[in-house]
Amino acid sequence: MAADAPLIRVEVAYALPDRQFLISLAVPEGTSAYEALLRSGLAEQVDGLDLAAAPIGIFGRKLEDPRRAVLADGDRVEIYRPLRADPMESRRKRAKAARMRKA
Numbered sequence: 745m746a747a748d749a750p751l752i753r754v755e756v757a758y759a760l761p762d763r764q765f766l767i768s769l770a771v772p773e774g775t776s777a778y779e780a781l782l783r784s785g786l787a788e789q790v791d792g793l794d795l796a797a798a799p800i801g802i803f804g805r806k807l808e809d810p811r812r813a814v815l816a817d818g819d820r821v822e823i824y825r826p827l828r829a830d831p832m833e834s835r836r837k838r839a840k841a842a843r844m845r846k847a
Contacts, residue, residue, distance in 0.1 A: 749772035750772070751771065751772060752770070752771060752773050752775070752816065752818075753768065753770055754768075754771055754775075754815050754817075754819045754821060755769070755819075755820040755821070756781055756786055757820055757822045758786055758790065758822070760790070760825075765789065765790070771815065775815050776810065776811050776812060776813055776814060776815065777815060777819075777821045778795070778810040778811040779811075780815060780821050781795050782795065786823070793823070798823050799823070801821075801824060802815070802819050802820065802822070806824070
């Protein structure tokens with residue numbers, strides 16, 4: 745990434761149960777998703793947020809290696825939290841409850 749590279753606009757998004765963060769940044773072309781997270785300053789704003797260990801994606805698609813994923817203009821880098829419940833297990837419970845109500 746060259747120092748005189750043109751700038752692109754990206755966003756960094758993170759949501760807690762009671763608070764959401766959406767940070768807009770202008771970064772040099774060629775910036776990785778991980779570099780954008782560092783530039784956002786989000787780790788300093790959220791206690792316990794470990795950017796190196798957190799699952800990261802762009803527009804809902806999880807990245808295998810955020811340090812190698814080069815951003816494009818308009819990308820939204822997202823940090824994902826662990827799910828509270830397994831979606832498939834929750835669906836099974838709802839379906840079972842619905843069957844019980846019908847019986």
